[in-house]
Amino acid sequence: TELRTTPAVSAIPLEDMDRRHLLHPHQWGASPERTVMVSGRGCTVRDVRDREFLDVSGAGNWACQVGHGRAELVEAGARQLGELAYFSGFFGFSSDKAVELAARLAGLAPDGMDRVFFTSGGSEGVETALKVARLFHHRRGEPDRTWIISRTMAYHGATYGSGTATGFPPMQEGVGPNLPHVVKVSPPYPYRAQEMYGSADVTGYLLQELEETIQRIGPQRIAAMIGEPVMGGGGILVPPDDYWPRVRELLSRHGILLIADEVVTAFGRVGSWLDSPARGMAPDMIVTAKGLTSGYAPLGAVLFRDEIAETVAGGDAYFFHGHTYSAHPTACAVALANVGVLEKDGLIERAHVVADWFREDLAGLTGLPMVGDVRIAGATAGIEIVTGPQDATPVMAGAVTAEMRHRHAVILREYGPTVVLSPPLVIERDEVRRTAAALTDVIERLRPDGTVRQ
Numbered sequence: 001t002e003l004r005t006t007p008a009v010s011a012i013p014l015e016d017m018d019r020r021h022l023l024h025p026h027q028w029g030a031s032p033e034r035t036v037m038v039s040g041r042g043c044t045v046r047d048v049r050d051r052e053f054l055d056v057s058g059a060g061n062w063a064c065q066v067g068h069g070r071a072e073l074v075e076a077g078a079r080q081l082g083e084l085a086y087f088s089g090f091f092g093f094s095s096d097k098a099v100e101l102a103a104r105l106a107g108l109a110p111d112g113m114d115r116v117f118f119t120s121g122g123s124e125g126v127e128t129a130l131k132v133a134r135l136f137h138h139r140r141g142e143p144d145r146t147w148i149i150s151r152t153m154a155y156h157g158a159t160y161g162s163g164t165a166t167g168f169p170p171m172q173e174g175v176g177p178n179l180p181h182v183v184k185v186s187p188p189y190p191y192r193a194q195e196m197y198g199s200a201d202v203t204g205y206l207l208q209e210l211e212e213t214i215q216r217i218g219p220q221r222i223a224a225m226i227g228e229p230v231m232g233g234g235g236i237l238v239p240p241d242d243y244w245p246r247v248r249e250l251l252s253r254h255g256i257l258l259i260a261d262e263v264v265t266a267f268g269r270v271g272s273w274l275d276s277p278a279r280g281m282a283p284d285m286i287v288t289a290k291g292l293t294s295g296y297a298p299l300g301a302v303l304f305r306d307e308i309a310e311t312v313a314g315g316d317a318y319f320f321h322g323h324t325y326s327a328h329p330t331a332c333a334v335a336l337a338n339v340g341v342l343e344k345d346g347l348i349e350r351a352h353v354v355a356d357w358f359r360e361d362l363a364g365l366t367g368l369p370m371v372g373d374v375r376i377a378g379a380t381a382g383i384e385i386v387t388g389p390q391d392a393t394p395v396m397a398g399a400v401t402a403e404m405r406h407r408h409a410v411i412l413r414e415y416g417p418t419v420v421l422s423p424p425l426v427i428e429r430d431e432v433r434r435t436a437a438a439l440t441d442v443i444e445r446l447r448p449d450g451t452v453r454q
């Protein structure tokens with residue numbers, strides 16, 4: 001099927017109506033620009049003005065692993081809407097699709113992690129994991145274990161719990177009091193090791209900081225630590241190999257749970273079904289969303305180690321937590337089709353091929369004076385913009401992504417000073433080349449004040 005085209009005449013009213021009526025998620029300032037999308041196939045999307053863009057962002061939000069417009073997902077969703085669009089998962093009700101999907105996810109998870117709770121997205125999943133961490137200790141007779149450790153530069157969501165765990169202060173400003181008993185430690189940021197830690201020993205510094213934080217609060221008062229295996233919104237921060245195994249060991253010594261936030265990293269985004277086991281996190285809970293349905297339906301999942309599920313919801317324990325749309329049958333049907341396509345088309349393996357293309361094509365960018373660092377993790381890459389080779393002051397990258405969109409019709413996202421590539425895993429060789437060439441052109445014209453020379 002072809003991309004739907006829209007008569008350009010409808011574009012202006014739609015953009016005006018958007019400005020008048022739509023409050024956008026994460027709306028920064030009063031920029032009047034709107035890009036109203038109407039259709040997509042593969043890595044191509046089209047807006048109301050009939051402009052065609054190359055989507056190297058994963059539908060603008062790290063999603064769309066299988067590409068836009070995949071018939072299998074469309075058909076699975078449509079079929080389920082016709083058969084049984086929705087039925088509550090409360091009080092012992094269930095649906096065949098929710099059961100099948102839970103079993104499928106348990107099969108992908110490490111041994112002994114067999115129980116799954118479904119949510120409508122990542123924030124609800126993080127919220128669930130934080131509540132379950134506290135409840136687990138409470139039910140085991142340690143009600144004082146209430147503290148949560150997270151990290152600065154982490155993104156965990158926008159609800160009160162997940163938003164407090166998020167390591168960007170604007171998320172907490174003006175909406176307090178936020179969730180009590182949340183403490184932040186530093187993120188692993190090898191590129192800025194000297195300035196952040198005063199040492200090249202990233203893991204050594206971070207372990208010491210973590211141990212000091214635990215001792216300051218009191219080991220018996222801490223419920224859990226939450227962390228992304230690779231930090232996405234922080235700008236693709238890849239930890240040293242020994243970071244997670246050593247963090248895990250330290251937490252275990254103090255009876256502290258570890259929650260892996262895999263909302264971004266799972267389902268092939270960084271090269272595996274689930275990234276945290278491979279990185280040595282041995283998590284007690286895994287939260288995921290986005291790639292679970294490739295973004296085709298709003299769905300998140302929390303996977304639990306069996307002991308945790310048993311403690312909070314086993315026997316006659318009452319688990320008073322859940323949402324109307326938890327385990328939504330249509331979203332679960334779409335997720336099952338998505339997992340099927342990822343497997344059938346070998347898209348998890350393809351993430352490694354995309355990573356190789358990134359390494360080949362983006363390597364040249366490191367020669368540009370304003371590129372400080374290029375970080376690649378599977379089918380995602382971050383290009384950190386700085387003032388120059390002598391001065392690594394970060395430069396906000398908004399003008400780069402705007403110019404990529406306007407001049408080159410390539411959609412990317414910026415996270416502070418980092419330009420992020422997070423394409424559908426079906427991206428083609430020439431599409432990666434085109435993106436790299438366009439980035440070279442734009443960054444060559446970038447000035448240290450963050451504007452682009454025309």
Ligand code: PLP
Nearest residue numbers: 121122123155156157261263264
């Ligand atoms: N965790 C991580 C790592 C994320 O990147 C996000 C969203 O980008 C979330 C949690 C929150 O997910 P959602 O926006 O679906 O609530």
